[in-house]
Amino acid sequence: MEIEQRTIDFIPEAERYGKERDLFPVWFGANVNLTSLVTGALLVSMGLNLFWAVFSIVVGVSIGTILVASHSVQGPRLGIPQMIQSRAQFGVLGAIFPMLFVMFIYFGFSVSNTLLAAQTVSGVVAVPRSVSIVVFTLLSFAIALYGYKLIHDTQRWLTWIACAIYAVVFVIVLSDPPSLDFWLPVATKPGLVFAGIGVTCTFALSFAPYVADYSRYLPSNVSSKKVFWYTFAGIAVALFAMMLLGALLAVQIPTFSDNSGDSLAMLFGSFSPILYVLIICALLCINVFNFYGAFMAVVTTIQPFGNMRFGATQRAFVMIAIAIANAVLSYFGDGDFSTMFLNFIFLMSYALIPWTSINLVDYYVLRHGKYSVADIFDPDGIYGRYNPIAIAAFVVAILAEIPFISMYYYTGPVAAYLGNIDLAWIVGVPVGACLYYFPMRARLSGTGSVQTATQ
Template sequence: MAGGLVELRSIDVVPDNERHGRAFSQFTLWLGANLQITAVVTGALAVVFGGDVVWSIVGLLVGNLLGGAVMALHSAQGPKLGLPQMIQSRAQFGVYGAVVPLLLVVVMYIGFFASGSVLAGQAVGELTHTDDTTGIVVFAVVTALMAAVGYRVIHTLGRVASVICALAFVYLGIRLLDRADVGALLGDAHFSFPMFLLAVSLSASWQLAFGPYVADYSRYLPRTTSPKATFWWTLSGSALGSQWSMTFGVLVAATAGEKFLASQVGYVVALGGTGAVASFFYFVIALGKLTINVLNTYGGFMSLVTGVSGFQGRRVLSRGGRAAYIALIMVAGTAIALLGKDSFLSSFKDFLLFLLTFFTPWSAINLVDYYLISKERYDIPALSDPRGRYGTWRWGALAVYAVGLLAQLPFLATGFYTGPCVEPLGGADVSWIVGLIVPALLYWLVARRDTAHLPEPAADAPAPETEAVAPQR
């Protein structure tokens, strides 16, 4: 029902009579999603692995702006098409071929759900006077319920979190600066190119990982919404929130050292105070993680449905089916969180950089196709028809994607694999740069010669309201 609290649509196009909101909603959503403890840990990693305060902060800023610009370009697609992000991949990879990046995206969502649940579980366990395991389970159930309600509650949650978490981080920042010798921290600046690139890669991977679902949260905006407004509000909210959290993480890691490494949640809460104040900061941590984990659950559900429905030829999903997909994401993420809760920090850096390897080629292909090849025009009904203009498998795009993955391997540096070009670069990981440039150029060269599948300009005209497919109830 249009205007209702519980969302009924899933991967089907949002008709014009159900569009609502303003582009500013993207600012509050992404600000709230980034003012949270995992972003703090991500910033801290730049120092934990050898960087200094000044150049770590600068590197994180560069990565947040570069990666944020890429994800904001994806966000601008939402109002134009009225579709979730990953279903657009069918225009590049084919209705069946899109399942290749989709499988990797689902793994990403489950991984972020699990890592976020570990930290949130600690906070919920303290709030409920139980333990981490109980906290993780309770947090997971609440996350799934909010994801099931859908789009409206997600944006409401973002607005609430952006205000409460911003106020909390201002207070925590004041408390931290009161304890720290800021002059000594800023004076100890020793530029290291590998450490600088590590900081850039950490924040760029953080931003690029939003790319596969960012348009999910802008697709209900009116079709007349300015793409520039959507781009800038998304970029500013995401970059500001993440840089704020990551800078705080850099300062915490530089001043607290082992105390922070031993208990990230415990240290941040203790910084805020004791008693009722501590309880409030446990709530803030849980709220921040709830915001981003609902996005991960919702995005995982959308991607899973997109992958399965491509083979079924379905465009809509029942409420029961929606609940089942969300429950599947929740159970998988919770299981991984419970199994890995004791080794969170040591594996999180490798997880981020590993994800970056798979999603930079996808982002490059999607953006080149949408903005340069298709000129923002897609035949939306054909995205659900294997016999339509986009076909089943678009082997050219899949080959470019594979080359994009392979091109990164010589430059990749993780705990389980280091490429041969890493050492000559002083240990710097530049794989994400290669992963953006190589597939972008290759896809442009391949796709500009194969334009038979492109729709005419009239194909992206708004569909009459009477032709919109009604969601099943």
Template structure:
């Protein structure tokens, strides 16, 4: 079991190479939920060629923002959401943390629905026992922690790559590519919908990323971490989403709503191949669901520690947090398993409105305002230089969320500026650019009085005298 949780990882425990980010994020995206996301672009009306092009643009743009977060891990040696305390205050960071926990539970539930179908067919137990069994395996892997997560990434990435090559070849045998290409009428709103779907997929990874790069040695090149992360997440997601878009365009109703059986059916129907493909689907979902459980545990621990002023957790507390995330996600999965596809699309776009401003603030502060230099000890002290609540940052965050509302297009809310744009949802772009600009111009990051050249002070990152090596990065 991993010993570290939300505290700084000491230099003596750092290990690994940037390539680990490629294998992890490749495997996290070579999975059935990414396939469904790609299919949504076609299901909601986009022509397959334009859907694939829009998905690629969204994956590149959103993936670049996501990969910038990955470079924070080796620099700080901290989980992703802890760094929000430098912008929102030690306790003010609870605001985005609450939303992050909702996201983790939601993605856990969405992934468990599809993986539970695979496990249920593989074991013959049915969907509901399959969902419960998959959730228990996920929780066990999350309890083991960081090294097991990366091991799963390497194994699932290799198996997933081989499986998707095979499945892609089988799909192309059924698809009439010339017919798909000739039915390629361009619609700007539908094209932008495809961009938004994949961009939201990538941007929603922002709260995850540094959790899985924080053990890399401190002198690891930030550029290498960025490019390996971007390469893995873009390749994996585009591969899966292209498969989903082509499957939806080729099979129509035979695919939509029956994604797992359709994918398995591409194998030819033999008992052995069917079993292998169900196993591949379950394994592909295992990596990302472990990330959801592990990240949910980290976020809960970060929020509670701000109130209790603790940074180290016992093994029992760790298990309790992980069990809580697992139970909540499983309940949501069981309640929502019969209406998954449409609700998942709205869930993705809804989440984007809340995480894009957080990502913009976090990155603007780290790269522009603080110049990659934080007082790590103060991140755990509500009376320290970052304070308890940074109200100016919270105000910028609220404005960033509100600014997106006129541009959001969803089944339960459509903003007034969507129709003039032809139905396109560009809220994520507005939220990203506007919030970052407001944060810098309004001086929200400078309001705490910190300076990148300021010395760390007498106490180290763990709040112990004489341990200055980790106090400032």
């Protein structure tokens, strides 16, 4: 198997292959992992009972996944990675600004997955966590280096293995179900429910910055509806199941969040090594997404300044730098995982939601999917170097969210007045969308520019 030759450049029609249904195992496999379980467990740790935890999962995951699947449609139509398409909104150089926030997301999830893997390994083998961190990082590096095809193949076989094993976990957990009291729609603080929806929505939405990376090799004439629904089904079905299982485990095992991998594996008794292997493999598969996405982000950031070409050697150097950064951050981030992860999810949402609203409004409402792909790579093309409209909308939307933020380290005045309800993720959508849509519509109407989705 050879290293992927393409990076952020346009995928010619002759090199495209696959079917819409190929997206289901990619996204199902990406979400059948311990990180998804821990997210479901967090809802119970926050104070929600099972009824409100399930409500938050269904509502939040549905909202987030609808947005992610809408981004996935862009891949076959444009034939380029997700974040480089942001140049059409922010400008070729201006897109670097949201790219920095996206890099934070990649590294945040990568560190979270690495720490969970190291935590799990320590429950099986008596090795220092630093060794587990290095080994897990090297494995992530190796798969991500080879790129698109190996990632697809890895997710495909993982999907069916994970389905079988986690089905057994469900049977074990439901053999001694929580009492009816945990399932009743008892009165609870609205702030907790909104926070729960925000956590699950943001977790699902975290795939938006790289979802089109895994659909861009599909032929341009595939069905957009099928691309949407196979992506939606892969993410939503996996997250519904895994987050529910995480919430159930948090109820039945109060210390589950302290060492989730060990707690889960112990359910299998003498067969626990099987689950340990699955947990680590699943975390490895999703961590590869973060390495691959971080690589794409770095290349997208560097490319406009010298029109550099990234062959196998350059790809390896960038990947090595990403691997080193991941190992170092994981080593120094090994502390209170639950608190760190919850605050990371909230922080991620404050930048991710304005970006996704701007991108989707531009693609579906303003330009109707018609772009000049060649100009996306040209700083002097029709999209320019910077688009002050998009940059201003992005920044103002983030600033507008601040009064509504409710975190462990900071609570905004509006959030405090409402009883520590975090509504920032709701505020970011209309503010970002409106501040971008109206001035951009006026500009496009004035220029009368016509674009096509061709190279």
